Amino acid sequence: MSETLLARRARLLGPNVKTFYDEPVHLVRGQGVHVWDADGQQYLDCYNNVPHVGHCHPRVVEAICQQAGTLNTHTRYLHEGVLDYVEALTATFDAPFDTALMCCTGSEANDVALRMAQAVTGKTGVIATDHTYHGNTTAVHQLSRSNPPPGGYWDNVAFVPAPDSYRPLGGEGGMAHAHAFAARVQQQIDALETRGHGFSTLILCPFFANEGFPDLPRGWLEPTVAVVRAAGGVIIADEVQPGFGRVGSHFWGHQRIGLAPDIVTLGKPMANGHPVAAVVAPSEIMRAFRERFRYFNTFGGNPVSCAAAMATLRVIQDEGLQDNAERVGAYAKQGLRELATRHPAIGDVRGAGLFFGAEMVLDRDTKTPATAYVQRLVNGMRDRGVLLNFLGVHYNVLKMRPPMPFSRANVDQVIDTLDTVLAQTPLA
Secondary structure, three states: OHHHHHHHHHHHHOOOOOOOOOOOOOEEEEEEOEEEEOOOOEEEEOOOOOOOOOEOOHHHHHHHHHHHOOOOOOOOOOOHHHHHHHHHHHOOOOOOEEEEEEEOOHHHHHHHHHHHHHHHHOOOEEEEEOOOOOOOOHHHHOOOOOOOOOOOOOOOEEEEOOOOOOOOHHHOOHHHHHHHHHHHHHHHHHHHHHOOOOEEEEEEOOOOOOOOOOOOOOOOOHHHHHHHHHOOOEEEEEOOOOOOOOOOOOOOHHHHHOOOOOEEEEOHHHHEOEOOEEEEEEHHHHHHHHHHOOOOOOOOOOHHHHHHHHHHHHHHHHOOHHHHHHHHHHHHHHHHHHHHOOOOOEEEEEEEOOEEEEEEEEEOOOOEEOHHHHHHHHHHHHHOOEEOEEEOOOOOEEEEOOOOOOOHHHHHHHHHHHHHHHHHOOOO
């Protein structure tokens, strides 16, 4: 069946439509933290943050069905749904965030955020890290060094080295690393000013998820914030991955690291799989954008999407999923550290809440990335019924980012399975 589906994908969707794993999984059903394939095989989902409150959560399903059976239209008609949701959403933020623009994808949200920054500053220069991902519109695709755009990069885009707590800039961690990162940001600000674009914004994931979620202390971004503010720029925090309580200690990733951004973007998890996204900003910034750009999104903020997003938010709050993320995530890191005492390929264990993992190396002294090894581990876990993946600058960091109802028993299954796979997978 997989070969037939792969052939149909190639014929109907075109080439290079990526699938996970050497033997792709043909999923047909999901419930909670589990999914099932076409042969009835159950898998523990330790990867997908889109079903944030669990696959097919009944409250979200009911909200979608009820609203779809009542009304769905766009925001040029009046409807309470979008207003109720934005009120509930902005209540989870610190002041002065009090407005939101609704759209459909994180890519759209980041595209709009770049325009917001341009509206505020009157400049166009953008800085991102050199191993990030912020979406696939033409503008935000320019921010990806791992997937270079045909024709090259625009002259108003600049990059800084991704933070790496395991191999920090200058060889020193902590705040020395932080100041080294800020210095690189300053260099690129100066370059953008010299090239005539001026400096508009620094866009980053406050958890640096795609970079390998380095272990950075609270306040680590303060030197960078000072540099950005002195240059008159704004900071966009892309919360698509760390947001909505996933990091456990805080509802938003920027709160955890102690960052006060100017604009925040949201996406994938906010409606448990329904295509919803948003840009959240203080009213002054939203007003500047609305006055300088005409923006309308047919599906952004529609009643069904807002019903799905509201149900998801209420489930997070009512079921205590942020607290669960903190407790279970700490338990998971403890399990990974115990594995590291017996498996020398585990060079570093890190993460926060229900976003955790381990960097794999060929040698702990040299910290040589074990990239091919990690790919074998991921496939071995898939073969034993656990779905996870990898990322990072060297693509050697095991990435575990499960739905928020993940339990200690689920962690035990992951750790036990990983223990077996590590023992059975040769490092060389």
